[in-house]
Structure formats: structure tokens, C-alpha cells
Amino acid sequence: MTAAGPILARCDGTDCLVEADETLAALQTRLGGSYPGHIAIPGLLALVRKVRSSGVPLATLLTVQDEGRPVSFCARVAPDGGGTRIVITNWQLAAEAWKADEGAVAEALLRQLAEAHIVLDAEQRVISATIEPGDLADFAAVLRQGFGRFWTDLVTLRGNSHRQPLHWRLLDDAELEIAGSQRRWKARLLPLRAGGFELLLVADTVMAPDLHAVLPLGASPDFKGLLGRNLAPALRQPINRIVANAETIRTRLAGPLAEQYVGYAGDIAEAGRHLLGLVEDLSDLETVEDEQFQPAPDHIDLADCARRAAGILGVRAQERSIVLVTPGIDEHAPAIGEFRRVLQILLNLIGNAIRYTPGRTTVTIEAGCEGQSAWVSVSDEGEGIAAPQADKVFEKFERLGRSNDGGSGLGLYISRKLARAMKGELTVSTAVSGGARFELILPADHASQSSAAG
Incomplete structure (x- = not known):
């Protein structure tokens, strides 16, 4: 089944889906999200965040499992004031749509896994960046000061002492060391149609949220507002990552898999969605029980x-x-x-x-x-x-x-x-x-x- 025409949606400055055609809004709720609410499709959420932060329109092909059925679509996201506007086309309920373009599948999976997104010009100089994990905070600060510099000058390439200029294909899949992070990273470079590149940094492990970082230095623990303002945003990213990776395994997009493990992956994805729903419920609970809470009539x-x-x-x-x-x-x-x-x-x-x-x-x-x-x-x-x-x-x-x-x-x-x-x-x-x-x-x-x- 395909959608009759483009599916339109809009997000505010907090990546909350505030307007959406019924097709997308229905998918959002079936995946455990709320409408209006934060985007429940991990790949689309990552794309929206990158566009909002970089100010550069981007497009990608995404796939999700909608109650056991593979749904694929092309998502185009553009800046819109303080938020973003989404246009979805080629909506299909068919796994064959993905099999027809393995390159698009790989790119979609990379965007789900990437924790840092950097836009480069044609010479591989930094234009903008979106950095998610806390262990890349120092790297994010370096990038802010390093706009216009070659990205390879800001990291350490393992086993490679060459400096720019290097052809992008020689840098694609290169192993990196990033100051301030103990994890191992790989760089993936995706050419942009208008020139330049998307640089995606993918880690070998997912960083657990630092619960101590939510408290100011020297502050005594005050759990009021801790979940809604701090823990909920910190938990969404790793939980969404668990769901996305489990769905990747379950749909065999990463390769052949025995049937029993497909079932295990489905259970993991379902448990992840349940946990995400619980986090959202607890966050809402904290909101409505706050004495200062006032709806906007x-x-x-x-x-x-x-x-x-x-x-x-x-x-x-x-x-x-x-x-x-x-x-x-x-x-x-x-x-x-x-x-x-x-x-x-x-x-x-x-x-x-x-x-x-x-x-x-x-x-x-x-x-x-x-x-x-x-x-x-x-x-x-x-x-x-x-x-x-x-x-x-x-x-x-x-x-x-x-x-x-x-x-x-x-x-x-x-x-x-x-x-x-x-x-x-x-x-x-x-x-x-x-x-x-x-x-x-x-x-x-x-x-x-x-x-x-x-």
C-alpha cells in the first residue's frame, strides 16, 4: 500500500511533532509515542535534530516496523523558523522497496546509529555539527571553534598519519580517537547532491546516561523535576537506539538470522517501546503533580x-x-x-x-x-x-x-x-x-x- 500523496508534518523547536497528517500521526502513536509529542521514529528524530541544529535541509530513506509490517518512506526535512517541516513521499508497506536499494538501507541504518552528524563542504571543511552524547562535549566545543577547518585536524586517525587533502573514500570507515571519549569511533562519509559531505560518527558502544551530570556541581540531590527535565531526555536516546537496533536485527536488514533470534529481537523492541512509554508516562506524572503546572488555555x-x-x-x-x-x-x-x-x-x-x-x-x-x-x-x-x-x-x-x-x-x-x-x-x-x-x-x-x- 502506498500513500496517495505527500505526507506533511511540522516539529517545534524541541523536536516535538505538533502537526502531522493522519498517516504519520497514526504511525507515531502505534510506535508508542504520543501526538502531539516527541517523534517516536528514531531515524526521523535523528534527521529532524540534525536539520534543526545545522540549518541544512536533508533527506533520507527510512524504514520502520509498524506492528509487524515493514513501512518504508523518503523523509525530507527543512528548517522552518525555530522548528522543522517534514515532507514524506514514497510511503510503502513492502519490504521489497528496501531490497531494491541496499545503499539506501545502509545510509538509513547509519543515520540511526550515528551519535554525531557533521556537515562538510566539498573540501571536507566543517560547516556545522550536531553532537548528542556527553562524552563528546569537548569535541563539540572544538568543532564550534573549528568551523572552516578540515575535520581530520580535529580528531586522531588511527593508523594514519597523513593530513588533508585526502580523498573522502580513503577516510570513509576510518577508525578515530576523539579527545574526551573513551569509546572507539568510525567515520562514515556520505556525499551530498549539492556538494559536500555528511560525516557520521558511529561508536562501537552506546554510552549510558550520566545520572550525576543532571545535578549542578556541589548541589544536594533534589529529585523534584529530575525525571521530566533531565532523565527523560537522557533516557530517550539510548532507549530509541535499543528499539532501532532490535528492529534492524528483527527485520534481518543487517544480514541472515535464525528464526528464534528474530523473535528475541522483536521482544527486545517491544520491551523497549514499553519502557519508553513508561518514561513518558512518568515524565507526564511529574508534570501534572508539580504545583506550578498550568495548562495553556x-x-x-x-x-x-x-x-x-x-x-x-x-x-x-x-x-x-x-x-x-x-x-x-x-x-x-x-x-x-x-x-x-x-x-x-x-x-x-x-x-x-x-x-x-x-x-x-x-x-x-x-x-x-x-x-x-x-x-x-x-x-x-x-x-x-x-x-x-x-x-x-x-x-x-x-x-x-x-x-x-x-x-x-x-x-x-x-x-x-x-x-x-x-x-x-x-x-x-x-x-x-x-x-x-x-x-x-x-x-x-x-x-x-x-x-x-x-
Whole structure:
């Protein structure tokens, strides 16, 4: 299957996916990410970071495993203000697309593995650089002072005493020593169509995050904000690397592999995605429990939010033969709330309904206004939630006895905290179908209602 046309998306200055066509947004959530949220596709995230830091448009061919199916696409990323704009073409659900171009596969894998990305001119002089790991901090400082110099003057080439000029093919795959790093590095040079090169530095091992570095020198431990501001960003990179490498092994892109090891690699990738989701949940937990946390209220339409959330999760529902019934395009429920947080709540509610309701049933999403409140509800045809469990389901780490569903038991707790922070409420009751009915209530946006009526 191929996409009908270009898939468009946009990231802000923190590499958070804030706008995306449904195809990409759906893939983002199926890979364990959130929408809006940090990019969950490791290769695309690496490319976006490099473009944002270097200011140079780049393109590459990427592949990911989407619930057991290989998806390949060409990603082109360009700077856009403080963020980046993404255009995806040649979207295909076929492994043969990769087999047809082994060079493109190799380049995509290199970009997933590289921890440093340096843009060189045609003479191999440094133009810009993106450096990720902490053990290359000294090297990053040298690069900032070394723009315009030959890159080989800034590193030590093992077994090679020659200095520039050297043909790039003689330097490709060269072993390096980098001051400040104890790891062994290799240089990979990729020619750019417009002239110049991409220099990718790949290490033989992944550096574990330095947990001591998150505290200022001499400071006493203060764990408030430690996960969200420091540990979560530090953990995302190695976890994404684990998932990417496991998927590389599982799909045999790195070479033939016995079937039993393919299964092991799939388990590793799935565990990595689960761990990444847990990190994100704990980071959100820290955010909503901070006394200083304040959502950014805006004029939103709960009916529109419901349609967007259902569109993102539509493929997942189809795979279980679940029909998502959404508000009509002419239905509106103006409210005051933060769009990103409302979408986060709805993705959690609809995702839970798809996960826990039987296949070949219907999940109904409705929205409306009543008095001073606007509301949106999600009703399923599952077993429902008994009255004594109605409040318990919103407790922290509560999973109602489910131990193997991959959840953290934090989604509903965080969702209710977010609803209340937006001066609203999240409740659960019994649906007409006998299943569970979750309802998000927010202050109504009477100004929008009046302008619409006028």
C-alpha cells in the first residue's frame, strides 16, 4: 500500500511533532509515542535534530516496523523558523522497496546509529555539527571553534598519519580517537547532491546516561523535576537506539538470522517501546503533580478534537474490526482548554476503549454543550466498570487486576489531573451498551458559541 500523496508534518523547536497528517500521526502513536509529542521514529528524530541544529535541509530513506509490517518512506526535512517541516513521499508497506536499494538501507541504518552528524563542504571543511552524547562535549566545543577547518585536524586517525587533502573514500570507515571519549569511533562519509559531505560518527558502544551530570556541581540531590527535565531526555536516546537496533536485527536488514533470534529481537523492541512509554508516562506524572503546572488555555472545539483523535487511532481500531463513531463534521462543542492536553486525554480514552473492548464492536464518541460546560464522551461495548471501581480506576498505577496488557496504570490518573488542571473533570459511568462511558467536561467557550450563532 502506498500513500496517495505527500505526507506533511511540522516539529517545534524541541523536536516535538505538533502537526502531522493522519498517516504519520497514526504511525507515531502505534510506535508508542504520543501526538502531539516527541517523534517516536528514531531515524526521523535523528534527521529532524540534525536539520534543526545545522540549518541544512536533508533527506533520507527510512524504514520502520509498524506492528509487524515493514513501512518504508523518503523523509525530507527543512528548517522552518525555530522548528522543522517534514515532507514524506514514497510511503510503502513492502519490504521489497528496501531490497531494491541496499545503499539506501545502509545510509538509513547509519543515520540511526550515528551519535554525531557533521556537515562538510566539498573540501571536507566543517560547516556545522550536531553532537548528542556527553562524552563528546569537548569535541563539540572544538568543532564550534573549528568551523572552516578540515575535520581530520580535529580528531586522531588511527593508523594514519597523513593530513588533508585526502580523498573522502580513503577516510570513509576510518577508525578515530576523539579527545574526551573513551569509546572507539568510525567515520562514515556520505556525499551530498549539492556538494559536500555528511560525516557520521558511529561508536562501537552506546554510552549510558550520566545520572550525576543532571545535578549542578556541589548541589544536594533534589529529585523534584529530575525525571521530566533531565532523565527523560537522557533516557530517550539510548532507549530509541535499543528499539532501532532490535528492529534492524528483527527485520534481518543487517544480514541472515535464525528464526528464534528474530523473535528475541522483536521482544527486545517491544520491551523497549514499553519502557519508553513508561518514561513518558512518568515524565507526564511529574508534570501534572508539580504545583506550578498550568495548562495553556485556548479556544478549542471538543468535537473537532474527537474527530482528530479517532483519525489517529483509526488503523488500530480497524485491525480489531472496531467501528469508531465520531461527531459529525457539522457538530461543534466550543470549550476552553489546551488543545495538546485534550488530545492527549482523548487518545488515552479511545486507545483504552480499543484495547479493552471486544473485537467487532463499536466505540462511540459524542460531544456537546450544556449550560456552562462542554463535554466529550467515549463509550465502548466492553465489560464496563462496576460502581465500586469507578473512582479506583483513576488512582495512580491502578490497572484493575490487568497485569499483561502493557499499560502503566498512569494514563487515567494523568488524564484526570490534566482535566482538573484545565478547570474541568473526567468521570466514568455505565454506557447504554453496558460498557464503560468516560466523559471529559471542560468550561464552555460561550464567546465562540455567540460568534457562531451570529
